[in-house]
Amino acid sequence: MTDTPTVYRPEALVADDIDAYLDTHQHKSMLRFITCGSVDDGKSTLIGRLLYDSKMIFEDQLAALENDSKVSGTQGDAIDFALLVDGLAAEREQGITIDVAYRFFATEKRKFIVADTPGHEQYTRNMATGASTADLAVILIDARKGVLTQTRRHSYLAHLLGIRHIVLAVNKMDLIGYDQAQYDAIVADYTAFANSIGIAEFTAVPISGLAGDNIASKSSDTPWYDGATLIEHLETVEISVDARQQGAFRMPVQWVNRPNLDFRGFAGQIASGTVKPGDKVRILPSGKTATIGRIVTFDGDLDQAVAGQSVTLTFNEEVDCSHGDVIAAADNPSGTADQFETSIVWMDEAPLLPGRAYVMKLGTQTVSATVATPKYQVNVNTMEQMAAKSLELNSIGVAEITTDRRIAFEPYNDGMNGGRDLGGFILVDKLTNATVAAGMINFALRRSQNVHWQNVDITREAHAAQKNQRPRLLWFTGLSGSGKSTIANLVEKRLHAEGKHSFLLDGDNVRHGLNKDLGFTDTDRVENIRRISEVAKLMTDAGLIVLTAFISPFRAERKIARDLMADGEFFEIHVDTPLSVAEERDVKGLYKKARSGELQNFTGIDSPYEAPENPEIHIDTTAMSAEEAAEMIVDHILGNGAAQ
C-alpha cells in the first residue's frame, strides 16, 4: 500500500504551460542504471512499474498489456508489468529475459536509461554489457529468499565494472508481511558480503515492484523505513560523467577532419577533464606536445569543453596526430605501455586460447594482443581465486596481456582520469570477428619488473617458451599438383591467426637462393631435401613451427628429416592425390611437358613416388577441400597439445 502518491504528474504542467514544461525538461540531467537479480526476483516487474508510475506507458500499450496479461501473464487478471518489458518472441515463450534491453523514463528531475540485464546464470556477459555504461546498479533480492549466489555474482560484476553506486532493492516485501526483522537480516547479510569484496557503500530500500511500495512514494506498510524511495534516490545520486570533469584532460582521437588544406582538426569525445584554447597537450603514444588552438563545433567555437562533449580540436603547431592517438594534458598525461595486468570477462562459446593473437580495441586504438595463461580465475560464488589454464564463457579471470605496440591507457578504476574510456577494452577474434571478451586494465607491467635476466644460455626450450608454443616440423609430401603448397599456405595462415610463429619453406623461397645450384637428378634431389631438412631443424631450434612443401618422393630422405627431430615434433603429412587427378589438373603444365619428354625425371611419370607408409596425417584431396584439410591439420597439431 502506498501513501498519497508523490508520483510525477506532468499532465497538469503540460496542459497549462507547455513552454514552462519544455524548459524544465530541457534542463534535466540523465542517469543510466542497471537492474539485476535472479530469475523471478521481479526485475521486469520493477521496470514496468517505473514506466507505469512515470506515465511512460501509452494507453494502447496498456490495452495490449492488459490483454497479454490475461493470456500469458502470471498475475491472474491483474496487470503483469513484466510483459511490458520482455521483448523478443523466444523470450516471451520462455518467460525469462535473455538479453540486455534498454528502457527509458523520466521524472521531474531526471531522464533515466535503464538496462534490464538478465539474472540467468549463463548470461553474465549481458550483465557486464549493461553495467559498462551504468552510473548505478539496482541489485534486486527476493525478500523471501535473501542473498543468493546470483546476488553475489551480480554485485561482484557491478563492482568489477566500476559502478560506484549500488542500491540493494529488497523486493516482494508484501510477501513477507513487510517484516522489518527479515529485512534487517538480509541487509546485514549483504553488508558482510559487500564489505568482503570491497563495496564500501550501498543503499538498501525495502520495496514491492508489484504493489508499488517505496518505488515512487513512501509505503505506509514500512513505517520503520525512513530512507528515500527508490525514485528519490535515483534522482539525487551523482552522475559520473559530470564528476569526471574534475580529472585530467584526455580525448581519444576518432577521426582527423581535413576538409581542405587550411583546416586540420582532431575529432573525439572528451573522456575526462576540461580543455581550453591555449592549453598545452601531449599526444600519445608519441609524447609530442602541442597547444590547443580552437575548439571547433557546428554551433561556433567554444571557450571551454568538458568531459562527455564531442568536439573537434585544432593545434597551433603542425604535429602528427591521427586516429587512435590520445590527446592529454601535457603536465599530467596518460601512461603508455605494451604489457598489462587485466581483469577479463570471457564472453564467447570458444574459450580463451592463451598465446593466441586477438584484436584489442581500447578507446579508439586497435592493436593486436596476446593473453597469457590466466594467473587465476575468480569463482564468482565464493570469490575464491582458482588456478586456470583458460577462461570459458561467462568466467572472469586475471591475466597479463601483451600488445604489439605501446598504447595510451588509464587504469580502469581511475574513473576520474578517463579510466572507463581508456582502461576498458574488448577482444575480438581475428577469424570470426566476434567480440569474445571485455577487459579492464588493472595496471601496466613495468619492463624492468617483468624481464628477468637469467645467467643461462638461451636454449631451444627458451626460444619456444617465449613464443608460447612447441617447435614442430610439418612435412608435406605428395605428387606435383597434389595441393601441398595450397594446403600448407592455408595451414600457416590459420597458425598465424592463432598467434603461432611459423615459417613455410617451399620451392619458391628455397630453389631461387639456397639451392639454386641444384638440378633434378636423383642426387641433387636428395641434396635438396637434406639442405631443407637442416634449415628446418635450425628454424625449429629457434622455436618456430616450420612447414615444408616439397614433393620429397623418397622415403629415405623423409626419414633423414624425421631423424633430425625429437620424438613427437615431426609430422609427415601425405597430401594424397591420385596421379590421374593431378595430371588432369596440371596447373603448371608440367605433366604435359613430362609426357612429351620435354621434362626428364618427373615424379610419377618417369621417376617413382614412394608414398608414406605411416604418415602422421593423411589427406585425401578427393574427399575434402583444401580448407577442410588445413582445418584438420591445425586441429591435429594444436589439438593434441603439440603447439601449446
Place this chain on the structure above:
Amino acid sequence: MTTLTHLQRLEAEAIHIMREVVAETEKPVMLYSVGKDSSVMLHIARKAFYPAPPPFPFLHIASGWDFQALLDHRDRTAKEYDLELLVEHNDDGAAAGINPFDTGSSLYSQTMLTDPLKAALTRYGFDAAFGGGRRDEEKARAKERIFSFRSASHRWDPKNQRPELWKLYNARKNKGESIRIFPLSNWTELDIWQYILLENIDIVPLYYSAPRPTVERDGQLLVIDDDRFRLEDGEHSVERSVRFRTLGCYPLTGATESEADDLPAIIQEMLLATSSERQGRAIDKGQGASMEAKKQEGYF
C-alpha cells in the same frame, strides 16, 4: 562543474557513433526517410563532421506512394545542404502492379520498401547504413545493438548479437556482411521533438496541422495526397485539420485530428496523447512480435 543536459549527452553520443562508423567502415550511407528522426540524424551528421560536410551519401527508398510534401522537402534539403542524395525505387514491383490498395501490407512493404533497400545496399556496396531507429519505439528494438549486424543476405539474428560495452563498437566484419547503425537508439520520441525545437530543425510540414482532404477507413484517417487514391463506395473526401506523428506511404499512414500547428503545440499534444507513435502505421499491426520478424527479414 557544468552539468550536461540529457539532450547534450544524447547528441554527443550520436556524434561519437557517427564518427566511429566513418573511421571504421569502408563505405557508409545514411538512410534518409525524410521523417523527423531522419531530420535529426542529418542535423547531427552535419555537426559531427563540421566543418567538413557529412562524408557519406544519403539514401531514400521511395515507394512511389510517398507524400508529395515529403519529396519536396527531401529535394529542397538535399539542395540546401549540398547532400549526395540517392533515390531507390522498385520499378519492377511497381510495373507488376504492387500497390498499397490492392496488395497486402506485408507483401507491399516487403516489395516496395525492404527489397529495394536491400538491392541498393548490395548494388552500391555499402557496408554500413545509418538508420533512425530508437529503442523506445518497439519492444524488439529495445534489445537491438547500436551496431547491428546483417548477414550477406541482410538478415538480423537477434540470438547472435555482439556484446556492446562502454562505447566500444566492434565494426569488424567479413566480406558481404554489413552493419546497420542506430545513433538515436537512446533517444525517446520526446527527446526528438525537443531537439527539433531547440535546434530549430526544418521538418516536413505534414507534421504540423493544416486542413487536408481526408477519408475515414478502417478506423484510420487517410489523407488523399494525389488522384491515385481510390475512394470506395460510400467514401468521400472530407476536409479536416489533421497532422501526422509518423510518415510512411500515404495510403497506409493514419493522420490524427489536431490543431497543433507549431512545435510546442505538437509536443504538448504528444505528451497528452493516449496512443503510442507507431499506432498510426498499418505495417506494425498483427501479432506482437511481427516487427521482430520483419527485422529478421531486413526491414529497417
